[in-house]
Amino acid sequence: MEYFFSDNEKRLKQKARAIAEKLILPIRDELDEKARFPLELVKEMGRQGLLKIFIPEEYGGSGAKIMDMCIACEEIARICAGAATAYAVGALGSGPIVHYANEEQRKKYLPKIATGELLCAFALTEASAGSDAANIQTTARKEGNYYILNGVKQFISNASVSDVYTILASTDKSRGARGISAFIIEKDMTGLSYGKEENKLGIRTSVTTELVFEDCKIPKENLMGREGMGFIYTMRNFDRARPGVGAMALGITQGTFESVLDFTFKNDLLNNQYIQRSIADMATEIEAARALLYATARMIDSGAKAFSKESSFAKLYPSDVAMKTTTAAIEIMGPYGVLKEYNIEKRLRDAKITQIYEGTNQIQRAIIALELTRKIRKRGKG
C-alpha cells in the first residue's frame, strides 16, 4: 500500500532498516540467548541519528514526530523486537521531559538524550500498581530544598542501563492519583539502586529491572512540572507512546509474514488453499494494522488535542494481530516453527509482550470504552 511518506520519512525508514539488517540481525540470536542488553548498539543508533527523532528540533532533535517513531520502531522490530524495546524506551523516557519539564531541565537533558550520550527510562509500575497505575506506594517527602524518595519500582525497562529516569511518586497520599508527582532522577543519586533483574519469556535482550529508592535525596528542582500532576503527565505520555508499541507489534508481524511466505514458497505449499487463506488473512490484517497505526500517528502529529482512544486503537489492534500472526506462522511451519533456526518462535515470544506492556490490552479496551461512553453520556439520553 502507498502511505505517502515524505522524503525525510523515506530516508528514516531506509536508515532504520539498514541498522536493523546490518547491525542487529547478525547478533540477534546471541542477544536473545544470553539476555544481554545491546548497549553498544543503542549508542550506535544514537550516533546514526535514530534517537534524536524522539526530541524536538530546538533541543538537538529532529522533530519528535510520532510517525517517525512508528517508522523506526517497525523497522527495528521487523528484525528484533527486543532491540526495538531497548531502543523505544528512549521515547517513553524522554516524552515527559519533552512535554512537561521546564526549560532548564529540557536544556540540561534533551540534547544529550538526542545523541544517545544519556539513555533515559520511565518508572511507574510497582508490585501493587500494574494496571492500577494510580496505586503506587513510592513516596516523595518534601524536606526543605529536597525530596526524599522511598519505594520500589518494578518491571522497569532499561532501568539498569539508563542515566536519567522520569519516576512517579506520591507526594500526597491522601489525594490518590492527584497526589502523584513526577521527578527527574539521575542514576548516581544516593539512595538509588537496582533490584531484581527479570527473566522473561521474550524481548530478552531488553533488560527489565527493579529500581529501589531508599531515602533517595534529590534537589527540589528535579520535580517535573507541578506537584500532583504526575499521573496526568503519565497518562498523556502513554497516549503518545502507545503507537510505538503498535509499531513494534507491526514490525514483528511484518518480519513473521516475510518468513512464512519464504518458507511456504520454498516448501512448495503455496498451491494449498489452507495456506492461501492463512497468508491472505495475514497480509490483510497487517495492512489494516499499518493503516490504523499511521492514521493515528498522522492525527497526533497534526496537533490533535485528544487522542487517547485512537492511541489505544493503535496499540490494541496491531498487538492482537502480532499474536495471531505469529501463532498462525507456527501452525504453518510446524516443528520448524518451534525451532530457533527459523526465528519464528522468538517472534512469538516477543509478540506476547506487546499485548501486555504500556497498558495491557484489557486496559486499552477500558480506555476506548471510557472515551466512547463519556461521549455518549455527554450527549445524554435525549
Added chain:
Amino acid sequence: MELNQECVLLQNELRKFTQQVILEKVDELDKTCSFPSDNIKQLAEMGILGAMVPEDMGGAALDLMGLVVSLEEIGKVCTSTAIIIATHNVLFINPILKFGSDEMKKKYLPPAATGEIIGGSANFTTNEITTEQQDENVLLNGKNPFVLNAEANGPFTMFLPTSEHKKEVSVFIVENPSPGVKISKNQNIIGLKAAGISEVIFKNYSVLSNTVIRKGHEGSAVLRETQDMARICFAAIALGIAQGATETAIKYAKERIQFNETIITFGMIREMIADMTTKIEAARLLTYNAAMKYDTDKNYCRAAAIAKYFTGQAAVEITTSAIQILGGYGYMKDYPVERYFRDAQVINVLGDLPIEEKENIVRETIG
C-alpha cells in the same frame, strides 16, 4: 463423562505423585533442559511405562483411557515428562506390540514396560532422509531434527513413506546407540525443553531386515493406527496443559488486587475464564470420547483427529490467555504460565499439523 473406578484411582494416584514429587522440579528441568530420568523411573515403578502392555510381558494392561487420564495428570504439571511417556507407549511400544514379530516383542517389550529402556520415535513430518537399497538392507542418510526421546539413548521407531501420499510406509526400529546414528540434543526449541527432543543424523545407517516392523501398504496401516493413538495422547497432554494454565490463572486472579478489588471480579477477566473453561470442558469430552471409541473397537479416526485439532488449538489459546491474565507476571519465568505457553506450541505441531488435521477431519467426515 464418568470415568470408571480404575481410571479414577489412577487419576488420584498420579495427581498425588505429580503434586508431591514432580511439581517442585519442573522449573529447574525446563531451565536446564534436563531429561527427567528420576520422574520416569518413578513412573516406571507405577507401571506407566508399560501402560498398555499385557501383564505377561511386564505391563500394566491399561486401556487407552487409562493412559489418557495419566497423561492429562502428568501434563498438567510437567509436559516434558508426559510427552516422554506418550512417545514411549504409543509411538514406540504400540507398533511393536500390535504389528511386530515375536522376536521383536521378546526383545523390546519387557525392558520397555519396566522402563529399563526408553523408546523413542522420529517425528514423521520432519524426515530429511534418503534411502538406498544395499543387498538385503536399506541404507539411511540424512537427518531428522525432531526425534522424540532420543536423548534417552534407546531404540526409536521411524515411519518412512516410500510412495506418494503415505500410501506405502516403511516402519522400522533404529537401534541406538549404534554406528551411523548421531544424536545431538536440540536445545533450540521453544518448549518441551526437558523432553530430550534431539536431532538425529544418519550416516550410512543400515536398517537390518529383522528391525522392520511392516512395510508397504501394511506399514501405512501401522502409521495410521499409531498416529491416531498419538493424536488422542497428545490431546490428553494438551488438555493437561490447558487445565494447569487455567488453574494458575484463576488462582492468581483471585489473589491479585487492583483498583481495590481482586481482578477476578472484572468482566474482561471473567470472560477470558469463561472461554478457557468452556474450551477445556469441550476438549476433555472430545479427548475422552476418542479414547473410549478406541477402547470399544469403534471407528475412532475422525474422533481422534477432532480431539487433537481442537485440544491443540485450545491449549495454545488458553495458555496465551493465562499469560494475559497474569499480565507482566505472566511474562516472567517466576510463574509457570509462560512455560505452559511454550510447551503448548510444540504439542500443537507434533505429528500432523493443524491444517492437515483439518484435512483429516474433512476426509473422515465426507467419506
